[in-house]
Amino acid sequence: MSENKGLLGSGWAMVMRNRRYIFWFWLLNLALAMAGAAGFHRQAAAVLDHSLYSKGVVRGFDLGVFVEMLVRPEFGPTAASHDAAVGFAVFFFAFTALFLPGVFQGYSSTYRLPREDFFRACGRNLWRFIRLLVVAGIVLGVVAGLLFGLHGVLEEKARESTNEMLLPYVQLIGLVVIFLVMAALRIWFDLAEVDVVLSDEWAVRRSIRAGFRHTWRNLGPLLASYVVTTVVAAIILLAGICVWRYWIAPDRIVMAFAVSQLTLLLLLIPRFWQRGIAVSYWQQKMLAPVVRSAPVVPQPAPDLAAVGGPSVEPEQA
Numbered sequence: 001m002s003e004n005k006g007l008l009g010s011g012w013a014m015v016m017r018n019r020r021y022i023f024w025f026w027l028l029n030l031a032l033a034m035a036g037a038a039g040f041h042r043q044a045a046a047v048l049d050h051s052l053y054s055k056g057v058v059r060g061f062d063l064g065v066f067v068e069m070l071v072r073p074e075f076g077p078t079a080a081s082h083d084a085a086v087g088f089a090v091f092f093f094a095f096t097a098l099f100l101p102g103v104f105q106g107y108s109s110t111y112r113l114p115r116e117d118f119f120r121a122c123g124r125n126l127w128r129f130i131r132l133l134v135v136a137g138i139v140l141g142v143v144a145g146l147l148f149g150l151h152g153v154l155e156e157k158a159r160e161s162t163n164e165m166l167l168p169y170v171q172l173i174g175l176v177v178i179f180l181v182m183a184a185l186r187i188w189f190d191l192a193e194v195d196v197v198l199s200d201e202w203a204v205r206r207s208i209r210a211g212f213r214h215t216w217r218n219l220g221p222l223l224a225s226y227v228v229t230t231v232v233a234a235i236i237l238l239a240g241i242c243v244w245r246y247w248i249a250p251d252r253i254v255m256a257f258a259v260s261q262l263t264l265l266l267l268l269i270p271r272f273w274q275r276g277i278a279v280s281y282w283q284q285k286m287l288a289p290v291v292r293s294a295p296v297v298p299q300p301a302p303d304l305a306a307v308g309g310p311s312v313e314p315e316q317a
Contacts, residue, residue: 007225010284011276014107015269021103022272026265028095036088040081047072097133101125103272104197107279121197128196131204136189143185147178180223183230187222188215190278191286198282214286225277233270236263 015022047069070078102118151174158170192204192211201207215222240263248256 007221007277007280008228008273010280011225011273011278014276014279015272018103018106018113021106022265022268025096025099025272026261026268029092029264030261032088032092032095036085037081039084043081044069097129098122098126100193100275101129101197103275104194104279107276108198108283124200125197128202128204129193132189132192132196132208135204135208136185136192139189140182140185144178144182147181151175151178183226184215184219184223187219187226187278188212190274191215191282194275194278194282195286198279198287210286214281218281218285222277222281226274229270229273229277232273233267236266236270239263240266 099122101124102113102122105121106113106118151171154170154174155167158167161167188211189208190211191214192207195201195207195210196204199207240259244256244259244263248259250256
């Protein structure tokens with residue numbers, strides 16, 4: 001891979017060479033989502049299957065009908081369906097942490113990664129990823145809490161001002177700053193994840209330091225690449241919502257399901273694109289150069305007699 005290729009282009013090439021990963025993650029998400037929604041489906045069917053009032057949610061979404069269904073005694077406790085949905089969401093997060101090392105290994109390979117090598121990379125890096133995600137969760141949570149707390153304080157100060165336009169400006173600028181800071185932190189730990197896998201680094205702290213150092217040195221190109229992919233994801237989401245809202249009739253359940261799943265499938269592309277950008281940057285900037293050692297050819301010893309060196313006379317008897 002040429003080193004002068006842009007991060008967006010090289011990352012996109014990795015995604016296109018390994019499109020199967022997107023499909024398998026979408027299928028995993030669909031299976032866990034259906035399992036998580038099964039509890040709510042059973043509870044809702046106990047009410048809606050025996051009531052003509054259910055037309056309020058079949059031919060559109062009626063908030064009043066939905067709330068009344070939740071409070072009906074036949075529906076049962078909402079915690080039953082809520083806990084199942086949260087549990088399967090945690091399962092998806094765990095499977096993502098398990099399979100991402102194999103994705104990184106496949107992106108960095110110039111050939112189709114065999115199934116055995118994919119799962120070997122997943123198992124080898126599982127404990128490293130768990131440690132790295134714990135550190136990332138702590139850092140992201142603390143920084144997000146501080147940023148949103150500061151944003152709330154600035155909003156209160158803006159409300160006390162006599163300038164009516166100050167509050168919306170503070171809200172908009174504050175959210176943009178929070179997004180950029182959290183995106184930079186995301187880049188930091190994405191590079192650390194890639195370095196843990198591709199460098200086969202057991203000491204996670206070294207990869208965290210390396211990811212922070214490279215993020216700080218090349219924040220502009222990395223952040224611009226991530227912002228572009230985020231904009232693409234936002235466009236896909238808005239397009240999917242518009243198609244679902246204005247082009248699909250409320251009673252066409254199959255079409256609504258197909259559009260929603262197609263939207264979710266396409267939303268995985270920017271996500272994997274960002275992973276490809278991280279792998280591409282690692283190959284261009286963080287990969288340690290390989291020093292090729294030339295074989296040492298032994299030189300024959302010089303012939304002293306031929307070059308006029310000292311000669312040894314035989315001793316006289």
